[in-house]
Amino acid sequence: MSSENSQVSKKVLIVEDHPIVSDSLFRLVNESFENIICIHASTGSKGLAYLNGNHFDIVLLDINLPDISGIEFCTQAKNRFPELKILAVTSLAQRHVIEKSIEAGMNGFVLKTSDIKDITDGITEVLAGRRYLGKGVKELISSRPSNNFSDPMITRRESEILKLIADGLTNQEIAEKLFISTSTVDSHRKNLLIKFDAKNTAALVKIAMEKGLI
Amino acid sequence: MKENAVITHENVSAFNHAISLLDTSISELRRIAHNLMPETLNHYGLKTALEDFCTQVSPAGPPEIRVEFFGDEIRYTKDLELTMYRIIQELVNNSLKHAGATQINIQVFTEPERLYAQVTDNGRGFASPADEKERKGKGIENIRDRVTAMNGKLDIWSLPGQGTEVSVEFEIS
Numbered sequence: 001m002s003s004e005n006s007q008v009s010k011k012v013l014i015v016e017d018h019p020i021v022s023d024s025l026f027r028l029v030n031e032s033f034e035n036i037i038c039i040h041a042s043t044g045s046k047g048l049a050y051l052n053g054n055h056f057d058i059v060l061l062d063i064n065l066p067d068i069s070g071i072e073f074c075t076q077a078k079n080r081f082p083e084l085k086i087l088a089v090t091s092l093a094q095r096h097v098i099e100k101s102i103e104a105g106m107n108g109f110v111l112k113t114s115d116i117k118d119i120t121d122g123i124t125e126v127l128a129g130r131r132y133l134g135k136g137v138k139e140l141i142s143s144r145p146s147n148n149f150s151d152p153m154i155t156r157r158e159s160e161i162l163k164l165i166a167d168g169l170t171n172q173e174i175a176e177k178l179f180i181s182t183s184t185v186d187s188h189r190k191n192l193l194i195k196f197d198a199k200n201t202a203a204l205v206k207i208a209m210e211k212g213l214i
Numbered sequence: 215m216k217e218n219a220v221i222t223h224e225n226v227s228a229f230n231h232a233i234s235l236l237d238t239s240i241s242e243l244r245r246i247a248h249n250l251m252p253e254t255l256n257h258y259g260l261k262t263a264l265e266d267f268c269t270q271v272s273p274a275g276p277p278e279i280r281v282e283f284f285g286d287e288i289r290y291t292k293d294l295e296l297t298m299y300r301i302i303q304e305l306v307n308n309s310l311k312h313a314g315a316t317q318i319n320i321q322v323f324t325e326p327e328r329l330y331a332q333v334t335d336n337g338r339g340f341a342s343p344a345d346e347k348e349r350k351g352k353g354i355e356n357i358r359d360r361v362t363a364m365n366g367k368l369d370i371w372s373l374p375g376q377g378t379e380v381s382v383e384f385e386i387s
Contacts, residue, residue, distance in 0.1 A: 094254070095269055096262045113237060140269070152282055153319050155334050155379045157371045184369045187330060187383050191323055194284045 009035040010127060011055060015047035015073065016040070016062040016089070021112070025060055025089065025119075032120045044068035051077055056084060058127055061106075063090040063097060071097075071104045078105040087126045089119060095140050110134035152195040154213060161188045166205045166214045245270070255299055259289055263299055264320060271306065276316045277335075279306065285324040294384060297364055298322075298331055301357050305333035305380050308353045313337025313378060332381035339372045357382070 012029055016022040022040050029038050039056075041047035044065045050056070059077065063070035074086050087108040088101050098109055108126040110119050111134055118134045125132040133141070154162070157178075164174045171189070175182040189201065198204040208214045221229065255263035261283050268279040289295070302320060309315040315337030323330040354370070361368045361382055372378040 094266055096254070096258060096266060113240070139273070152284070153280070153321070153334075155319075155321075155332060155371075155381075156376070157369070157379050157381070180369055181367075184367060184381075187328075187367070187369075187381070191284070191321075191330065191332075194323060194325075 009037055010057040012036055012038045012123075013047060013050055013056045013059045014038060014040045015042075015044060015059060015065065015070070017042050017064075017066050018062075021062070028116060028119065029060075029123070032116075033123070042066075044070070044073040047073060048076060051081060051084070058085040058087060058123065060087055060089050060123070063088055063092050063101070071100050071106075074101065074104040074106050085126045085129075087122050087132065089122075093136065093140060098137060098141055108132035108134070109137050111136050151211070154192075154195070158188055158192055158195075159213065161185060162192060162204075162208050163214050165189065165201060166208065252296075252299060255295060256292070259287060260295055260299060260322065260324075261287060264302060264322070267299075267303060268306070268320070271310065272318075277310065277318050278316070279318045279320065282319070282321045283324065284321065288324045288326060288329075290329055290386065294329060294364065294386075297360055298329060298382070298384070301360055301382055302331055302333060304353055304357055309333065309335035309337055309378070312353075313339070315377065326386065328383060328385050330381065330383045332379060334377065334379040336377040339374050339376050339378050341372075341374050354380075 010033070014022050014025050014029075016025065019042075022042070026038050026040060029036055039050060039054075041050055044067045047059070047061075051059075061070045061073060065073065068076075070088060070090065074088075077084055077086065085107045086105070087110060088106050089110050089112060090097070091112040093111055093113070101109055108122045108131060110122045110132070114135045122132045122134055160178060161174060164177060169177070171182045171185045174185045178185070189204075192198070192204055192208075193200070196204055196207045198207055205214070252263050252267070254266050261281075264281055268281055272279050290298075302322075306318060306320070309318045313335050315335035317336045319332075319334045321332050321334075357380070358368055360366075364384055366382055366384040369381045370378070371380075
């Protein structure tokens with residue numbers, strides 16, 4: 001594979017603390033691209049220092065660094081050099097890490113468990129100004145547990161209690177009917193108030209009726 | 215591969231097999247390490263840790279695991295957060311292993327004076343405490359011990375064929 005513009009050399013900064021990984025990346029970049037210059041930094045602060053003194057086109061960034069996290073590195077680097085492209089190359093296959101990276105302005109995200117082509121594709125795409133999410137990354141993001149529901153789910157215990165509250169029973173009476181303690185009833189009542197954003201039990205009953213729950 | 219390296223056809227498949235075994239071992243190790251001490255829990259709290267856990271145990275479903283949080287994000291003591299995390303983990307595992315559920319819901323209420331969580335599923339359910347013991351093995355007894363040890367409250371609702379709901383509450387003194 002050759003770089004799109006072979007006249008101008010691109011400068012790559014590899015920020016990675018594990019020598020085997022940084023060496024492999026170093027070779028990979030040199031073998032896969034023409035006219036490319038690679039510099040290696042073993043910590044986040046060394047990497048930032050390199051950026052301050054030199055122009056780089058792209059950073060291949062590990063997230064788990066010995067000093068600062070890759071996400072922190074990304075935030076600081078992007079603040080100073082908004083044009084700089086950053087591709088995370090990490091073994092942290094966790095949704096929140098990917099999300100925080102993207103929030104911090106990371107241009108791409110590739111997992112170390114992926115193959116060589118995934119990483120070279122990532123470099124090409126990110127250098128071309130496009131976002132790149134490597135193999136397995138998209139799946140991790142789309143598997144996000146959905147958390148913005150129009151209506152919170154009501155458990156069967158809550159629905160039992162809701163009906164008895166609407167019937168005008170006291171905590172004590174509900175507790176006896178369901179063979180649970182009054183404090184348990186009270187906990188469920190509190191949860192229901194929170195779930196429906198109701199100020200008091202009367203408001204709760206009104207909302208529950210409007211929603212057709214009782 | 216490097217140009218001068220020679221690798222025979224049979225070796226290619228053996229090599230690929232070795233690599234895939236390594237990949238499996240790495241992810242297995244990661245999973246075990248995560249179970250021993252969920253680093254995410256210490257750094258980011260219950261919400262993120264639970265969302266990560268659910269993504270890990272059921273990446274694309276089924277069962278679909280839904281996590282809902284109510285209240286502001288509050289950090290509790292390490293002990294309490296870990297206890298709650300473990301209990302929810304155990305309950306989700308129960309639903310997955312024993313109840314054959316296709317839908318699992320986790321709801322957590324975080325308030326300054328209390329931490330409350332309930333895990334519900336649409337699995338097999340059970341009728342009596344004896345039945346419960348049989349179905350769930352030691353799981354629920356473990357949870358009861360954990361809850362008691364930290365002065366919490368436990369409420370179990372279940373009917374055969376209608377799923378199980380378990381709620382746990384800790385008051386913050």
